[in-house]
Amino acid sequence: MKLSIGPIQYYWPMELVQDFYHQAKDWPVDIVYLGEVVCSKRRDLRLIDWLTIADTLVDAGKEVIISSLALIEAESELLALERICNNGDFKVEANDMAAVRLINARPFVAGPHLNIYNTSTLKLLQENGAVRWVMPMELSAHSLAELQKGRPAGLETEVFAYGRMPLSFSARCFTARAHNLPKDNCELRCRDYPEGMPLDTQEGEELFVINGIQMQSASPVNLLAEVGQMAQMQVDVLRLSPQAKGMAEVVEAFDAARNGQKISDSTVSWQTNSEWCNGYWYGDAGMVKLPKPSEF
Amino acid sequence: MSELKNRMDLVCPAGSLPALKAAVDAGADAVYLGFRDATNARNFPGLNFDADEIRVAMDYAHVKGCRVLLALNTFPQTEQWSTWQRAVDQAADLGVDAVIMADLGLLRYARRHHPELRLHLSVQGSATNRHSIAFYHEEFNIQQVVIPRVLSLSQIRRVVENSPVDVEVFGFGSLCIMVEGRCALSSYVTGESPNTCGVCSPAKAVRWEETPQGRQSRLNGVLIDRYQAHEAAGYPTLCKGRFSVNDNVFYAMEEPTSLNILDILPELMKMGVAAVKVEGRQRSPAYVGQVTRVMRAALDACYQDPQHYQPAPDWLASLDKLSEGQSHTLGALHRPWQ
Numbered sequence: 001m002k003l004s005i006g007p008i009q010y011y012w013p014m015e016l017v018q019d020f021y022h023q024a025k026d027w028p029v030d031i032v033y034l035g036e037v038v039c040s041k042r043r044d045l046r047l048i049d050w051l052t053i054a055d056t057l058v059d060a061g062k063e064v065i066i067s068s069l070a071l072i073e074a075e076s077e078l079l080a081l082e083r084i085c086n087n088g089d090f091k092v093e094a095n096d097m098a099a100v101r102l103i104n105a106r107p108f109v110a111g112p113h114l115n116i117y118n119t120s121t122l123k124l125l126q127e128n129g130a131v132r133w134v135m136p137m138e139l140s141a142h143s144l145a146e147l148q149k150g151r152p153a154g155l156e157t158e159v160f161a162y163g164r165m166p167l168s169f170s171a172r173c174f175t176a177r178a179h180n181l182p183k184d185n186c187e188l189r190c191r192d193y194p195e196g197m198p199l200d201t202q203e204g205e206e207l208f209v210i211n212g213i214q215m216q217s218a219s220p221v222n223l224l225a226e227v228g229q230m231a232q233m234q235v236d237v238l239r240l241s242p243q244a245k246g247m248a249e250v251v252e253a254f255d256a257a258r259n260g261q262k263i264s265d266s267t268v269s270w271q272t273n274s275e276w277c278n279g280y281w282y283g284d285a286g287m288v289k290l291p292k293p294s295e296f
Numbered sequence: 297m298s299e300l301k302n303r304m305d306l307v308c309p310a311g312s313l314p315a316l317k318a319a320v321d322a323g324a325d326a327v328y329l330g331f332r333d334a335t336n337a338r339n340f341p342g343l344n345f346d347a348d349e350i351r352v353a354m355d356y357a358h359v360k361g362c363r364v365l366l367a368l369n370t371f372p373q374t375e376q377w378s379t380w381q382r383a384v385d386q387a388a389d390l391g392v393d394a395v396i397m398a399d400l401g402l403l404r405y406a407r408r409h410h411p412e413l414r415l416h417l418s419v420q421g422s423a424t425n426r427h428s429i430a431f432y433h434e435e436f437n438i439q440q441v442v443i444p445r446v447l448s449l450s451q452i453r454r455v456v457e458n459s460p461v462d463v464e465v466f467g468f469g470s471l472c473i474m475v476e477g478r479c480a481l482s483s484y485v486t487g488e489s490p491n492t493c494g495v496c497s498p499a500k501a502v503r504w505e506e507t508p509q510g511r512q513s514r515l516n517g518v519l520i521d522r523y524q525a526h527e528a529a530g531y532p533t534l535c536k537g538r539f540s541v542n543d544n545v546f547y548a549m550e551e552p553t554s555l556n557i558l559d560i561l562p563e564l565m566k567m568g569v570a571a572v573k574v575e576g577r578q579r580s581p582a583y584v585g586q587v588t589r590v591m592r593a594a595l596d597a598c599y600q601d602p603q604h605y606q607p608a609p610d611w612l613a614s615l616d617k618l619s620e621g622q623s624h625t626l627g628a629l630h631r632p633w634q
Contacts, residue, residue: 071475072425073451081427098427101434113478115422115491117371120401124435138483138492139373146374168479168535171446171628174549178541199548200540201519208481210541210548215474217484279487285516286484 001231001258003251004031004158006241007067007093009166009211011042011190014049020242021053025060027248028255031237032057033093035067035084037111038166039173039212040077041188047083054090067093070113071169071213091131105129112136112160113169117143119150132156134239137165137221140283141229148233156236161223162250163241164196164209164216165286174210194244206275207287217286222276227257246270304565304572306595307365307464308588311343311577316353318585319362323592326363328396329353330577334376335383336367337420338577339494350390363393369418370494371399381405388413396442397421398477403436416440419466420490422477424451426458433460440464442573444476445555449629453567462570468587468615469575471555471627473535481534486516497533504529513537556615556624558590558607561598583618590615 005024008017024032034050034057036042045053054064068084069077078098085092085102094100095111110116110125110133122133135144137160148157175197176186190196196209196216206218220243223230230238238258240250253267263271279288308324310316319327330336332344345353354364366387372380380402387395388410395413397403398420406413419442423429432438440462443455456463474481476490483489486501501516511523513532520537523529530536530552539548557564557572564572572595574587590611598605616624 070478071446072428073447075454078425078427096425096428097423097431098425101427101431115371115399115477117399117491118374118377118401120377120404121399122401124400124404136480136491138480138489143373143375150374165480165484167484168474168481170474170549171448172473172550178544178548197541202522202538202540202545203519204540205518207485207518207539215481215549280483283487285487286480287518 001227001235002030002237003028003254003258004033004237004239005029005251006160006163006239007033007035007037008242009038009164009214009216010194010196010242010244011039011044011188011212012194012244013191014044016194016244017045018053020247021057023248025057025062027251029062029240029251031063031065033065033067035093037067037070037095038169038214039190040069040074040080041186042190042212047080047087051087051089064090065093065109066090067111068095068099070095070111070166071171072096072098073171093134100125100128103129107131109158110134112166116147119147122147122150122155123152126152126155130155132158132237134158134160137167138280138286141226141233141281142283144235145233148235157234158237158239159223159230159235160221161227161230161238161240162254163220163239163243164218165221165241166214166216167208167286168215170213170215173213174215175212178210217277219275219277219287219289221278221280221286222271223278223281224253224257224263224271226278226281227254228260231258302565302568302570303599304561304569304595305464306588306591307571307573308591309469309574309577309579309584310353311338311340311579311584312581313345313349313353313356314581315577315579315584317356318581319588320357320360322585322588324362324588326365326393326571327353327357328365328367328573328577330367331383331386333379333383334370334494335372335380337369337418337490337494338367339370340499340578343578347386347390350392354390354392365394365396365416366390366392367396367418368402369396369398369420371420371491372402373492377401384410384413394440403432403438407436414439416442416464418442418477419444419472420477422475424455424475426455429455429459429461440570442466445472446475446628449560449563452564452569452629456568463568464571464573465557465564465569466555467557467572467574468591469554470533471550471553471625473550473627485518485534497531502532551625553625554615554619555627556612556619557626557629558594558611558615559626560629561594561607562602562605565598565602586614586618
């Protein structure tokens with residue numbers, strides 16, 4: 001199985017982004033997704049900057065995919081998307097049907113926001129150029145098994161295996177709202193939250209994380225214990241979603257797991273000291289953390 | 297464009313036969329309904345229709361010149377595919393005036409097997425821009441698109457100008473603030489979402505409790521809101537709860553309020569919007585009748601004299617009474633920026 005680093009969901013300043021991918025060059029990952037997927041107002045890095053980072057990752061032996069926005073409203077966003085789709089060097093991860101149209105049957109990755117729930121949809125996307133698809137967050141292992149049975153030949157399957165899950169997108173900016181700012185004058189406050197803003201219930205239960213116009217799960221999904229099961233199901237790629245701290249340990253743990261190695265003590269403490277969830281995988285509410293059953 | 301006078305269709309919800317009759321009698325141009333299962337996004341207990349009831353509904357509506365649209369707008373999973381496929385076949389057999397769909401695979405099935413069936417792209421299809429709409433038009437020959445409640449007025453204008461198909465917008469009712477078709481908040485907490493099960497914040501996961509701190513609403517155990525004695529309690533939809541962010545407790549996503557576009561009807565008409573949709577298949581026949589009556593009056597007044605159109609105070613008052621939180625908003629439509 002291959003490991004991928006998903007697109008950075010947060011608004012990190014240029015130095016942090018560059019530093020992150022500088023480290024990623026040495027991580028045992030096979031694929032790196034680059035680019036802005038949440039908000040078009042985050043413009044620290046322009047396409048040319050992403051392509052520059054892409055070149056360094058290619059030199060380090062990584063496959064690079066340029067990811068695109070999940071919510072596209074403005075004409076300026078469509079123009080930017082067109083530039084991404086026509087970059088000429090790298091495949092694109094489509095997260096809106098606008099991208100599928102602009103890609104125009106060239107090879108692409110069907111992202112997690114395209115709503116792929118059945119094999120008919122998989123086949124249609126493959127005929128439109130998809131060479132890999134990313135399972136939607138809310139699908140279970142059981143649903144995935146059904147999809148794998150009818151998967152067209154040559155189409156790779158990727159599962160979001162670690163990280164806070166993107167759960168929804170809005171025209172509103174919830175970070176700006178929390179600061180009493182209108183979205184058109186948001187002061188780019190999401191830059192102050194490299195891991196998003198926690199949203200808790202009135203009882204103090206961690207529920208979601210606010211990331212600009214996106215809502216994420218408060219707990220990261222963590223399918224480390226299910227890596228063997230995913231290998232049996234012929235999942236091709238495990239996606240690890242970037243976080244500002246501790247990413248190297250996450251990569252290390254999943255690398256060990258995919259190679260069938262024993263997981264080290266430091267990884268065990270990382271796993272036991274943090275909250276995480278895996279409910280979707282077992283057909284339950286996403287926020288639930290279930291013990292690993294013997295079979296699903 | 298400013299001279300354009302187009303008659304916008306009023307599309308109203310029908311969760312039951314009495315609601316359908318109320319909408320038809322009050323002047324709806326079209327009603328939309330669903331089968332009594334997870335093939336539609338209002339899969340609530342006690343709602344919706346079987347095939348025989350749809351026949352009765354169609355007879356009633358067609359006599360009065362009202363079209364009947366069938367919502368098959370959830371995303372079938374592989375195992376249950378045959379249920380959705382059968383629903384498309386049934387829709388074609390029944391001869392409904394259009395089917396409202398979102399799933400790519402199902403749209404392809406309908407296009408290939410029932411080319412005569414008129415297809416509308418559901419709001420669950422998340423089409424927020426001209427390229428996305430063009431994709432569905434080219435691939436499936438959709439004839440109408442319902443656009444998500446996230447676009448500003450000027451963005452809707454751009455979409456209408458560049459859309460190869462008719463554009464339908466939401467006009468009144470509960471307000472999804474997330475892009476429809478791309479929201480998994482409900483399944484994260486309850487295991488069921490609009491996409492997978494046709495429900496958001498399902499009733500079976502709701503629990504009310506009286507406590508010394510006030511009345512509390514929970515969704516699968518998660519505290520959504522806590523009400524003081526003087527506060528009206530609303531349905532615990534996740535995006536409309538009060539939560540704590542940076543130590544402030546507030547409606548962190550959205551207040552419980554309804555969408556109401558009466559104020560901007562002339563603009564929508566001039567833009568060339570083809571249809572205005574009322575949300576609420578889960579609502580009572582009395583609600584549906586009242587909202588349809590007001591919207592009918594407003595659309596007629598706007599069509600007859602757009603220059604001097606103004607929402608009548610009693611329209612707004614009667615709609616506010618029916619609204620979530622007894623208040624209304626233009627939602628994303630009033631955003632001044634692009």
